[in-house]
Amino acid sequence: MANEIIKEQINKEYEWGWSFDIEAETAPKGLNEEIIRFISYKKNEPDWLLDFRLKAFRYWKEMSHPNWAHLKFEIPHFQDIIYYAAPKKKNISSLDEVDPEILKMFERLGIPLEEQKILAGVTPNIAIDAVLDSVSVKTTFREVLAEKGIIFCSFSEAVQNHPDLVKKYLGSVVPYTDNFYAALNSAVFSDGSFCYIPKGVRCPMELSTYFRINTAGTGQFERTLIIADEESYVSYLEGCTAPRRDENQLHAAVVEIVAHRNAEVKYSTVQNWYPGDKEGKGGVFNFVTKRGICLEDNSKISWTQVETGSAITWKYPSVILKGNNSVGEFYSIALTNNYQQADTGTKMIHIGKNTRSTIVSKGIAAGFSENNYRGLVQIRKGASNARNYTQCDSLLLSDKCGAHTFPYIEVKDTTAIVEHEATTGKISEEQLFYCQQRGIDKEKAVSIIVNGYCKDILNKLPMEFAVEAQKLLEISLEGSVG
């Protein structure tokens, strides 16, 4: 019986739960205008950015915490959070040098930050921006990229070196008024990645940001801005982990993507924040606003996400299809186990003509978890010949968990075609028995079947990432199968 299989618990620990002793410079706990001025001062920001932050903060103060998601949790105590933590620099001679402790930490995470190692080894070409707590500690391969005119650096550096670009696009896709956590992020964001692909350039390697929360009691509020100019292409990867801590840590990021004429951006996430322990204690609150705009004709934005971590995941990577013939995609695997909760999905806003969007979501719920798909497909008036196809499937691996589907469909154009399909079920006894009859044990069988169930989406990920994601699914399922 699938039911029984899943009950037995294997004591598999979160692999990335350790923390390194890296000395950090932190702001005092709490949030007020002084803290915001402190962050801005620390980062030597221009006045317009401080203004942006203060406006966002003042707006946020007037907002009430949203409660519409199908989630149960205690609202974070916003005055108990440290909003700025940066690793202390130790007698470093050059600016590019990174504290060896930090290098060690990222190495243990499997994220090599030393370029020669990457070049010497078999690791494929990936440029990495490593973000530790509030700041970006190292961005690799920037010189190689710079030759092509690609800007890939930490957000703070972009503010210093490319203020016009940042000023032009910051908040243009996700305004600070957008939602509670976007407002909070806009007020206190500390760092993140910035990426600009110039006209006609196909980025020669995968760009990647790796997020790591290390310091206790901190929130992570990074901001990512990706601009793909006309005729350009970039594939962007994002990964994340956090130490195992008993308290809940808040991660409220904002990602903005702008795709100009004929540009294509592919954004892949493997989210593996600490999910809390088996009793549901601790874990990261992952409240993220991710949105891209297909600003001009024939542009394309594609989101792929594999969500296995976090105590709570609350995010809807979305695409505004403004340009004619633009394309938006959302491919998602969300696996929840133990007491994890996920409320995730997407919004596809069709404004331009002949716009197309595809949504494929696979939710897998095990243990006592709650797994929700929530999505909006909106066809505005004038979005003639818009097409959407949505498929969301849920798999329940225990009788204590829940899987829910909340799609919202709004159509205001007669030439639009919108299709939505959803199914919910469990792994069939027949499938399990068939595998067993061929000599495969139950746990392996469940993992094979779940991986098969997710195949379409794993195929969308870049190769190395797909292997990683597959392993992650297997590990996350362990303990749900017995």
Next chain:
Amino acid sequence: MSLLSIKNLHVTVDGNDILKGINLDINSGEIHAIMGPNGSGKSTLSYVLAGKEGYEVTEGEIIFNGKNILELSPEDRAREGIFLAFQYPVEIPGVNNIQFLRTALNSIRQYKGLEPIEASDFLKLVKEKQKDLDLPANLINRSLNDGFSGGEKKKNEIFQLSVLNPLLAVLDETDSGLDIDALKIVAQGVNRYHNKDNAVLVITHYQRLLEYIVPDYVHILYKGKIIKSGDKTLALELEKSGYEAFKVEI
């Protein structure tokens, strides 16, 4: 010692008595056929051998290769060498046919204390068997049974049989839904697999399959009991006179 020895086997499903005292001995090198009308307990017998849940053995024993297998999990029975070719092979979307087979083969090898098979050896093996069964390459690289036609599914079962090479092959109505060409190919596959060290148990409705897989022994199963055993001529007799004629003999 026989390879499979079933003694006085009683089985209930959902409280209903389905098998009521089956006795059957199968030796290595033999082919046995079990024939019977709908509801006689044919499929139940195959599921009980494979260890499917919900089939409760209330009395009797099954000794396979010297081991009482009743307490074994389905995967361990498979690893011991029992292979069931399903009447309705299960579709598992997204799971690659070949990868599945390799996982299965290595699970069985590991049980026997063998190293996992080398990728190149495995590929060679697969190529060879695939050719034997005239399976298109794209078929074996698709998702497991997903969207296969009835005939393709049955061929795929025999393909798995030939790669896993078990001690006992139980063919549950493998002929159902096959056209004559496919039937011949499937039968050839089974005959190619069969040798003096293994045994085949064919469960079928019709005599047709037995023209191609020639049994040493034929048993008639009726209302949960083997009411008559004989050689292959029994199948022909049955075809002519129907089950009705044998009922009278009880």
Next chain:
Amino acid sequence: MEITALKDNTFLNNWLAQIPTKVHYVPDNVLVQALQYIEEKGIPTIKNEQYKNVPIESILKRNFRNLILKSETAEDIQNFRYPNTIIISNNKTSYQLKEEGIQIYEENTIKDIYKKYIGSTSLHTKDFFAALNTAYCSHLSIIHIQKTLQYPIYIHHQLSSHSNFQQSRILVIVDKSVECTIFSEISGNVHQPTFLNILGEVFMDENALINWISKQKDTSQLLYTITNYAFSLAGSAKLKHHQISLNGAMWRNNLNIHINDKAANAELKGLSIGKNQNIISQNTAILHHSGYAHSNQLYKNIADDKSTVLFNGFILVNKNAQKTNAYQSSKNLLLNDNATIFAKPQLEIYADDVKCSHGSSTGALNEDAMFYLRARGIDKTTAQKLLLHAFFNDILESIENTHIREYIQNQIHI
């Protein structure tokens, strides 16, 4: 924020002050809950998830600031069209019944045994208008069906031309193994904006079967209707429900199906055709509290002119409802760029051994089919009509009673 709230309260309080009656047939605890709900929640605004795309608050404020409440005159009651006819008006239930086995009671003749049913489906804690009806609807009709019927029961909600705010509440009880067909219709002469608020609770005992057909149409474009219905199904009970909502200023139907015991079966079909500035909102909730049950929904929605057509379908499968099969499908046609379709199919599943699915498709008429028909010499308008009929005909075809089916078919003008 506070100023709006104050305004709301003023409007609501003025409004409630105009409705003189408090009900006496509703059990005290239910009444208290309803009043609390009204006070706490107030008139739903568009911020309310359930009323997100239905501007009910502004409709009420625009048209129903002052309520006109008048009693019926006897001559208004007519139209005993079917052998078993029940006419429910603002304050009176009239009936002519050809068959035996149908008991009718009203608020002043209610027997104690029926009191336990009132409010037991908790509609009054789910929706403002259900609460409003529970606390302020003076008239109650009880229909107790004790024998399998040969003819349908025709329930006619008769509208008054004298009142602009009308409420009625019905309680239907169908005994064990009893089979019946109920055809419910709303109609009347409306000369001024009229608000109708209906609440119905239907209890089906074991193995009971109901064919329930609800038809709504009002060409005056002055009638705004909200219905809240709950069907409570005991073991092996079988409900076949048809909701046909045609031209009318506003039809908002909340239909709740409680699967309370094993092997109950609910089949819901709906057809909405929005024209002019119609608002048609179909809200279904299938609540599987017990297992081995089937529910199946098929809703077809058409939005033309400047109409807004909404379908919100909610399926809940509780932990205890293993082996549930729940299906839902909504197909939507948008015929005009000024019209809007909203669809929100929702699944909330807590049991693992279930099969649930929903599908929704929204689009325009198939252009290839249009072209094919026109290439055979059929003009565009006729071709469109043919295709529209083809689109929704299966909904009507599944109405078993021929008279009712034909009657409804004749009411559809596209």
